[in-house]
Amino acid sequence: MTDPEVLGTGPRDVSGSPGERVSRLERVRGELGNPLFRNAYALMLNGGLTGLLGLGFWIAARHFHSHDDFGRNAAVIQAIMYIGGLTTLSYVLMRFLPQAGRSSGRLIVATYLFGAVLAALAGVFFLASLAWWDSPNFDHLTRPGNAVLFLVFIVAWNIFTQQDSSLTGLRHAPWVPVKNTVYGLVKFGFLAVLAWTFAPSDGILLATMLPVLLLVVPVDVVVFRRLLPEHVALTRRLHRTPTPREIGRYLQGDFVGTVASHSAINFIPLLVAAKVTEATNGYFAMAWIFGLMLDLLALNMAMSLTVEGSFDTENLARTCRDALRRTLMLLVPVSLLMALVAPYVLGLPFLFGPGFLHHAGPVLTLLALSTLPKALIELYVGVLRVRSRTRLVALIQVVRFAGVLVGVAVWVSDANLEAVGWSVLAVQSAVALTVLPALRRIIRPAPAVPAPARGGEEGER
Template identity: 35%
Template sequence: MTALRQAPPQSRLCGYPELLRTRLRILLPGRSGRPEAALLLRNGHLLTLSSILTASLGAVFWLFATSWYSTRDVGLAYAVISAATLLAGLGQLNLADVLIRFLPAAGPHARRLVLRCYAAAVLASVLAGVLFLVLVPRLIPSLSYLRDWAPAAAFLAGTAGYALFVVQDGALTGLRRPGWVLAENGLFAVVKTLLMVACGLLALSAGILLSWIGALAVSLAVTTAYLLGRALPQHQRRRPADPAPDGLLRYAAADYVGFLFRLAAYNLVPLLVLDYLGPEQNAYFSLSWVIAYTLFLAAYNMGSSLIVEAARAPEKLAEHARTVLRHSGLLIAAGAAVLIVLAPRLLSLFGPGYAAEGTTTVRLLALAALPNLVLDVAVDVARARRRLGWAVGLQAALCALVLGLGMTLMPHLGLTGIALAWLLAETALALPLLLTLPRWLPQRRPS
């Protein structure tokens, strides 16, 4: 943000060629009469910082986990957490993105909208968790121990809690409170790590899962108190009453279908690795994914900020989307370069086996984050314009390509195969989108 404040005044650009002046205006939106673009990037940066903080502290959490628990235990615990987050994603019904899209204009109806989303997310996620526990011996035999009453209760609590956690992030983003998203995720990561230390010192066999669930409870309690006690009342006082949006239920249902495809691509992969390659390889993949996924989250967070601003100023959608592509492209490219260089050192913190097995995986996933940005922006533009058939189609294609290529390549190439599947799938979708960019994201003509 410092660069935005120090942008040269317009008068100093008069001697430059027109092309250079145009490029500088694009790169320095905050000083060229476009404060909304600066707000878009600021909120996106805070959301991205939240992801980086979560990933960094999450790495510390897994560092302690790998120190106190065997590779097999780590692989099984990560599979359980992946299952819980997958079911929570199913159960939250994509209401986080619905809140991002509609809460900015909800006015005095905001509190009711949020509470209804809370109730729906808890009910649906618990039902999904119960169904999973019934089917788990057939789906993933190595997780059959979850059917005992104590692990089952903890699993259902974690699933419902994570669904609420995701919905809360959507509500805070829709209210333009990205700083609290940062605080919420930071609190979750810190408490999770502290509990991991306590569980490790006490030699609790289920310490990884207990730490994760306990941190969810603390974070939910603090953030819900702020959201319901301060953020929503302030928003309702400041925002005038808008008419109820047309087609909200249709939008939510169609958007949920696309979300399910994306969720399956992200969360089924660790389960496939567990089934194909075993718990130890899943541990190596899991830590690699945790590290590289930060770059994917950067694109998602910028997209969330884009949708919030599009809800307030739809006419600026194409302009903001191009800003996100340029700005985030540079950031993600720099982040990918850092991960490619530092991957062996980062993974070696968890043990020599992680560095030996996961370095290539991290590097390929980091490269995949670049085409993923193009795909994410295309999906977010389609969602903002309510062209949900296009958004669903892109996410369905990603899911089919990742899972299909992964199951084809993994038996021959191991973890490298699943990472290569991500890179090939993202690139296959991003290239056509780049070639047709002027059609789905037309440049606004200067007046």
């Protein structure tokens, strides 16, 4: 008689045996062996490390600088990130690099040049419109020296941001947290030096942007000298050079959608900065940054879904199901914890103080809750990008941005800062309910194909 233990049908030891530990290790290896999860987890790790380093940076900055300097520096940094990221072609890189083969290098260079030139022009337009903003947070940018430095930072941030998309599109997303962790650590050193030397009032801005200038060239050396040749060799058989017409058609919808999505993240805080005082803006900026940390969990999984879905279009439904399952498993507990606990922790006297809890605590709670419906939207948008349905992507992103924009423009003030959170939560929830039926159809498993009947053959026998 065969031993049931050999067949695996007998009782198993569940007390942590070596076999079980090996099985767990194999499951972890299998999870990380899946490029969808490996790249998504790398991007999430990047978000987590960046968030922790950012928390430490802003806490230190708050203790080095006054309330007004803190809020003004935060507003200018937000302007640089908005304008510098406005013209990035991140999703073009993630959509076409997996298939571009030996054309990948030309595609990266073209997107860098396109994005940087347009970012500089957008920066000039912003400087010319400072009178319209009429905000003390931006008054000092009227000086020529500050204006030139502002434009240099915008161009550098544009390329620095597109590098993350290049690394992700080349399927080397684990490099992204390495790059941004180094950046986060270097910022601390600059902050400490600048706070006590020649730039005490602008130390936060310079500590944020000078490391970008230092790192942008070394990162591109890694991309072009090491990762790009490897990618070209691995994808030689998949080589498919995207035509300018194909990229242009993709951009017709994707660029509009990307601008709207980027504006929802980076223009909204600019508008808030123009409507509130410097001190209030400092509190709001922290709530917004921590809300974005949660958004990145969903957004990074959607980015990975776009890359892997483009690489393997036949298994898109299964890839989307896996992405949705992992996103909800991670996001639900983290979002609830952030909503219920984070405002009180950040309001402790040795962090941002009771003023944060009073002014920005409700905003952070509402932003954390809005992350859950946003996750569904981002995954649906990721599938649409794989299918090149970029006009629908644009429509979704424009509706989200416009809805929040109206809420902020009409209701936000120093006394009603939480209107930002209510606007975001209401708009994200409404759009999520609208796209949910379509997302369910996408992730539905394909019906099994019945095996051909063999009755006739058996009858002949």
